[in-house]
Structures are given as structure tokens and as C-alpha cells.
Amino acid sequence: MEDPAAIAPTRIDASIKQVADDAKGFMPAAEAEALYDAAWATAPYGVILEVGTYCGKSATWLGAAAKDRGGRVVTVDHHRGSEENQAGWEHHDRELVDPEVGLMDTLPFFRRTMYDAGLEDVVTAVIGRSATVAAIWSTPIAMLFIDGGHAEEHAQNDYRGWAKFVMPQGVLAIHDVFPDPADGGPAPYHIYLRALDDGFTEVRAVGSLRVLRKERGPRRGL
Ligand code: SAH
Ligand code: MG
Numbered sequence: 001m002e003d004p005a006a007i008a009p010t011r012i013d014a015s016i017k018q019v020a021d022d023a024k025g026f027m028p029a030a031e032a033e034a035l036y037d038a039a040w041a042t043a044p045y046g047v048i049l050e051v052g053t054y055c056g057k058s059a060t061w062l063g064a065a066a067k068d069r070g071g072r073v074v075t076v077d078h079h080r081g082s083e084e085n086q087a088g089w090e091h092h093d094r095e096l097v098d099p100e101v102g103l104m105d106t107l108p109f110f111r112r113t114m115y116d117a118g119l120e121d122v123v124t125a126v127i128g129r130s131a132t133v134a135a136i137w138s139t140p141i142a143m144l145f146i147d148g149g150h151a152e153e154h155a156q157n158d159y160r161g162w163a164k165f166v167m168p169q170g171v172l173a174i175h176d177v178f179p180d181p182a183d184g185g186p187a188p189y190h191i192y193l194r195a196l197d198d199g200f201t202e203v204r205a206v207g208s209l210r211v212l213r214k215e216r217g218p219r220r221g222l
Contacts, residue, residue, distance in 0.1 A: 001041060001042060001045050001142075001169050001170070002040070002041035002042075003041060003203075004037065004038040004041040004042055004143070004171045004203060004204070004211055004213060005037070005038075005203040005204040005211060006037065006041065007037055008036060008037045008040035008041065008065065009040075010040065010068055011036075012033075012036055012061060012064045012065070013064055013068075016060060016063075016064045016117050016118070016119070017064075019060055019113060019116045019117040020032065020057055020060035020061055020064075020113075020117070022116075023055050023056055023057040023060060023109070023113045024054070024055040024057070024093060024095075024096070024109060025054050025055050025056070025057030025058065026054070026057070026091070026147075026175075026176075027057045027058045027061070027175075028207055030206050030207055031175070031206050031207045031208065031209040032057075032058065032061045033061075033206075034204060034206040034209055034211060035058060035061050035062060035145065035173060035209065036061045036062075036064065036065045037065075037204075038143055038171050038173055038204070038211050039061070039062045039065035039066060039071075039073075039143055040065040040068065040069060041171070042071075042142040042143040042170060042171050043065055043066040043068075043069035043070070043071025043072075043142065043143070044069050044070065044071055045142040045167070045170070046139075046140050046141060046142030046143075046167055046170070047071075047072050047073070047074055047139055047140075047141055047142060048062050048066055048071060048072070048073045048074070048141070048142060048143040048144075048145070049073075049074050049075075049076070049141045049143070049144050049145070049162065049165070050062060050073065050074070050075040050076065050145045050147065051075075051076050051077075051130050051144075051145070051146050051147060051148040051158050051162060052075075052076075052077060052082075052145075052146070052147035052148035052149075052175075053075040053076065053077035053079070053106070053110050053125060054077065054106050054110070055096075055106050055109040055110050055113055056075075056109070056110040056113035056114055056117075056123075057113070058145065058147060058175075059073060059075045059110070059113070059114070059119075059123050060113060060114075060117045060119065060123075062075075062123070062143075062145065063114070063117065063119035063122045063123040064117070064119070066122050066123075067119060067122045071122075071142075072122060072123075072124065073122060073123045073124070074123075074124050074125075074126055075110075075123060075124070075125055075126070076125075076126045076128065076130055076133050076148075077106070077107075077110075077125070077126075077127065077130075077148070078127065078128055078129050078130075079104070079105055079106045079107040079110070079127060080103055080104050080105070081096070081103075081104035081106065082148070082149040082150060082151070082154070083149065083150070083151055084150060084185075085104060086104070096109065107125070107127065110125060111125075130148050130149075130154070130157060130158050130161060130162070131157045131158075131161050134157075134158075134161025134162050135161065137161075137162075137165060138165075139165065140165060140166075140167040140170075141162070141165040141166050141167065141170060142166075142167060142170050142171070143166075143170060143171040143172075143173065144162050144163065144165070144166050144170070144171070144172050144173070145173045145174075145175070146158045146159065146162070146172070146173070146174045146175065146188070146191065147174075147175040147176070150176060150184075150185040150187050150188060151185075151187060152186075152187045152190065154187070155187035155188055155190065155191050156187070156190070156191060156194075158191070159191040159194060159195065163195065163198070163200075166214045167214070168214055168215075169213065169214065169215070170213070170214050171211060171212065171213055171214075172195055172200055172211075172212045172213075172214065173209060173210065173211050173212070174188050174191060174192050174195070174209070174210045174212070175188065175208060175209055176188045176208045177189050177192045177205075177208050177209070177210045178208060183208075184208065188208075192210050192212075195212055196212070199214070199215060200212040200213065200214055200215070201213050201215045
């Protein structure tokens with residue numbers, strides 16, 4: 001597998017990048033570029049699995065890299081938003097509420113993003129709770145990107161449910177890792193520490209993005 005910490009030899013297609021830039025979401029440019037690099041390195045070896053689709057901003061970056069390499073992305077979300085996206089919370093966006101149901105629904109926005117990016121054949125959406133989908137999953141994952149709910153329970157479930165499917169030498173990327181709790185919620189940082197403890201090795205850090213690799217380290221007894 002190519003080095004997931006290296007700058008990929010190709011960059012995101014300009015028109016696809018424009019779609020990613022225009023999509024609602026939470027993915028600064030430098031972190032998105034690093035995500036693209038890791039996806040480019042891993043895409044030929046197995047599926048890329050994202051937890052936390054939202055409106056498809058990061059899925060567009062992952063999908064662009066996968067498309068370039070003939071790979072595939074699966075992105076999982078219940079599309080009802082995280083705690084911090086709900087009405088009255090910091091990251092709420094009224095446009096994302098289904099007025100009849102009275103709940104958030106980011107799925108139509110995601111769908112439009114994939115259409116605009118020309119990635120409908122590359123990125124497959126799975127609509128459901130992360131833990132529910134993980135419980136019926138069995139395919140080895142070349143790159144796992146955890147960017148779901150930030151409540152401790154959800155982040156821990158995402159790690160517990162999905163990290164075991166990352167293939168040897170595969171990548172685990174975690175977003176919103178803040179070692180200083182003053183910068184953001186601590187749950188993604190906690191699962192990052194747990195991954196290091198489980199034998200994942202950090203290979204790259206950009207902003208709050210951490211890119212780790214599953215090594216056959218001594219802690220695994222291999
Ligand atoms: N990757 C996105 C941002 C994701 S925001 C981007 O690039 O902009 C986090 C998302 O995780 C939200 O859409 C929310 O609905 C989803 N989410 C939170 N908890 C979840 C859970 N338990 N199962 C599935 N999705 C969840
Ligand atoms: Mg995030």
C-alpha cells in the first residue's frame with residue numbers, strides 16, 4: 001500500500017473541488033487535502049468507509065481520490081444530525097430541517113452534492129445508525145474515516161464497531177481530535193488515544209485530523 005502520509009501525485013479535480021467547497025459541512029481545506037492523500041493511497045486496496053456523511057463535503061474529497069484510483073467509498077449516517085447540530089445548538093442550520101417531520105434531514109443535500117460532483121457511482125450512502133450498520137458489516141476496510149457524533153458514547157461506538165475492520169497496513173483517520181478540551185469536545189481525542197493503545201501508529205496530523213495506520217506492532221503480539 002502506498003504511504004498514506006505522503007502527498008498524492010494527483011490533486012483533486014478542480015470542478016469536483018468546487019462542489020466540495022460549495023457543500024455545507026465541517027472540513028477545512030488543509031485537512032481535506034490530507035484526507036484526499038490518504039484515500040488516494042488506500043483506495044486500490046479495499047473500500048473506504050466514512051462515518052458521518054452530513055452533506056457530503058468530506059465524501060466528495062474521498063470520492064474524488066477513489067474515482068482517480070478505481071476505488072469505492074461507503075459513507076454511513078442516519079442523516080438526523082448530531083447533538084451539536086440540533087436546534088438551539090452551536091452548529092445548527094435551519095435549512096437542514098425537514099419542516100413536516102420537524103427533524104434534520106441532510107440526505108437530500110448529500111445526494112445533490114454527489115450528483116453535482118459526478119460521484120454517484122463511486123460513493124455509496126448507507127442510511128442508518130453507525131452501530132447498527134457496523135453490527136451487520138463484514139468487509140475489510142482499507143481506510144476508515146471517523147467523523148460522526150461527538151458524544152462520548154457515539155465516538156466510542158464508532159471506534160468499537162468499525163476499527164476492527166481496518167485491514168493490516170490500512171488507515172484510520174479521525175476528525176476533530178482536540179488534545180486541549182478548550183478547543184473542542186474530548187471524545188474524538190479519547191478514541192484516538194485508544195487507537196494508539198491498540199497498536200495504530202500516527203503517520204500524519206493536520207489541524208484536528210489524525211491519520212493513523214494499523215501496524216503489526218508488538219502490542220498486538222504479532
Ligand atoms: N464529514 C462531514 C461532517 C460530519 S458531521 C463533512 O465533511 O462535513 C457528523 C455527522 O454524523 C452528522 O451528519 C450526524 O448525523 C452523523 N451522526 C452522528 N451520530 C451518528 C450515529 N450514531 N450514527 C450515524 N451517524 C451519526
Ligand atoms: Mg468533523
